Amino acid sequence: MVAPTVTLNSGFEMPLVGFGLWKVNNDTCADQIYNAIKAGYRCFDGACDYGNEVEAGQGVARAIKDGLVKREELFIVSKLWNSFHDGDKVGPICRKQLADWGVDYFDLYIVHFPIALKYVDPAVRYPPGWMSADDKLELSTASIRETWTAMESLVDQKLAHSIGVSNFSAQLLMDLLRYARVRPATLQIEHHPYLTQKRLVDYAQKEGLTVTAYSSFGPLSFLELNLKDAQDTPLLFEHAAVTAIAQKHGRTPAQVLLRWATQRKIAVIPKSNNPTRLAQNLQVTDFELDAAEIDSISALDKGLRFNDPLAYGLYVPIF
Ligand SMILES: NC(=O)c1ccc[n+]([C@@H]2O[C@H](COP(=O)([O-])OP(=O)(O)OC[C@H]3O[C@@H](n4cnc5c(N)ncnc54)[C@H](OP(=O)(O)O)[C@@H]3O)[C@@H](O)[C@H]2O)c1
Structure with missing residues (x-):
């Protein structure tokens, strides 16, 4: 069975039922994705923070190679982690995540939390998690507007078909909708x-x-x-x-x-x-x-x- 879809305000179709990738172990992730595609799943909800995007991508690649599905039949979701909210960090990290998945666009890329943390170079620690190397919670000064403007340019560059938010309150959404050029x-x-x-x-x-x-x-x-x-x-x-x-x-x-x-x-x-x-x-x-x-x-x-x-x-x- 393949789930019915809902039409997003971006015009793209998203399956109403997807498969969540949080706490999916690295050693089983590729097989789980492959088997989920076999079972009919088309939507996968991933994130930098789940630490399994490379393996998830391997599962997708195998399913495509074996002819189970085409890329355009899948709906791949990923998320911007808190450490990459600074406007100039959004594009590079999205490109890294796309490379990890082995795809050239995300169907949906989401701001994971309305919390901006200090940047961590992926070459130093990835995924960065919440705490700095010396176990502190270090905030960045990036506003939601700065981050969202950079998210919008991902759509312009066709790196993400749609963009969205997570863990936002109504107040934050109200504010975002005042200036969003691309609505979540x-x-x-x-x-x-x-x-x-x-x-x-x-x-x-x-x-x-x-x-x-x-x-x-x-x-x-x-x-x-x-x-x-x-x-x-x-x-x-x-x-x-x-x-x-x-x-x-x-x-x-x-x-x-x-x-x-x-x-x-x-x-x-x-x-x-x-x-x-x-x-x-x-x-x-x-x-x-x-x-x-x-x-x-x-x-x-x-x-x-x-x-x-x-x-x-x-x-x-x-x-
Ligand atoms: N945006 C965010 O901040 C955020 C936060 C949390 C989660 N998420 C996303 O949402 C996804 C789902 O949320 P979640 O992982 O918290 O939990 P969930 O899907 O609500 O629950 C997972 C738990 O339910 C069990 N389970 C699953 N199907 C079952 C069934 N049919 N009968 C009995 N038990 C069942 C699983 O055990 P078994 O694996 O043993 O079946 C696991 O213990 C995540 O994977 C992630 O993609 C996003």
């Missing part, structure tokens, strides 16, 4: 029933951005990071509100959670290392939840955010 095509945010961010989602969609949800399964993704909030929160897969709906539709709780998003035109990018779950996560656009079911899942909202830099001990209070 997507907003990627943490979005699951414990963190629905309704106002932000409504605002972004009203402004013509496509919202992409990350960490659709809530606490599950953060258990392996030993995040205390994740350990203390009931798993969504075991929540009666979700399991009852899953049972009724003959689907898994994971599929219900993903459908809860895709039915509201929110794209999803689940990650799985398991072939059965990976295939299952793609089958999330071929059944319908009714309005009461959608509402009962949305009612689980408690503003609980897991992917907050503060929770990792990083003093950047952006949320």
Whole structure:
């Protein structure tokens, strides 16, 4: 099964279901990409920070070489890391990331966080991560406008078909939209029933951005990071509100959670290392939840955010 697409404000089509590459191990990444393409995935959500873009590119190259897919049938997403927000650093790092993937354009290139860190030369440390060599969080003075202007020139140079943002608030988006020559095509945010961010989602969609949800399964993704909030929160897969709906539709709780998003035109990018779950996560656009079911899942909202830099001990209070 290949996922249906949504038309972005840039005119390009993006699959509603993609495969997330965070925490995909380097030694298995190429095979996982290859097998995901075989299973029908066409969209891959990568990032400098995930440290696996070379291997992801190897998987893509093998799939193209074996005739499974053509480059133009894929939708490859990557992200600008915080250390490269200075206007003159955006182009060079995007080109490096393209070379890592072995492609000559990204379908979508996203500002990963609205946080500008001091530049780190990729020859010295890559991916740079959050902290400097002497374990400090060092900020850069680049404004979002400076970074966005450089992002726009990636579109002019055809290095990215579309550009977008992630982890932005409504206020930041409002400001960006005042001056953007190229509007962001997507907003990627943490979005699951414990963190629905309704106002932000409504605002972004009203402004013509496509919202992409990350960490659709809530606490599950953060258990392996030993995040205390994740350990203390009931798993969504075991929540009666979700399991009852899953049972009724003959689907898994994971599929219900993903459908809860895709039915509201929110794209999803689940990650799985398991072939059965990976295939299952793609089958999330071929059944319908009714309005009461959608509402009962949305009612689980408690503003609980897991992917907050503060929770990792990083003093950047952006949320
Ligand atoms: N922009 C950002 O700041 C940001 C932040 C976080 C994530 N992301 C993107 O969003 C993607 C997805 O988010 P995520 O990685 O946090 O987590 P996720 O996809 O919500 O959850 C992954 C976890 O769910 C399990 N899982 C996957 N499918 C399942 C299924 N059908 N049934 C049961 N368990 C299942 C996985 O285990 P198995 O692998 O064992 O199946 C893994 O433990 C990332 O990979 C990344 O591309 C972006």
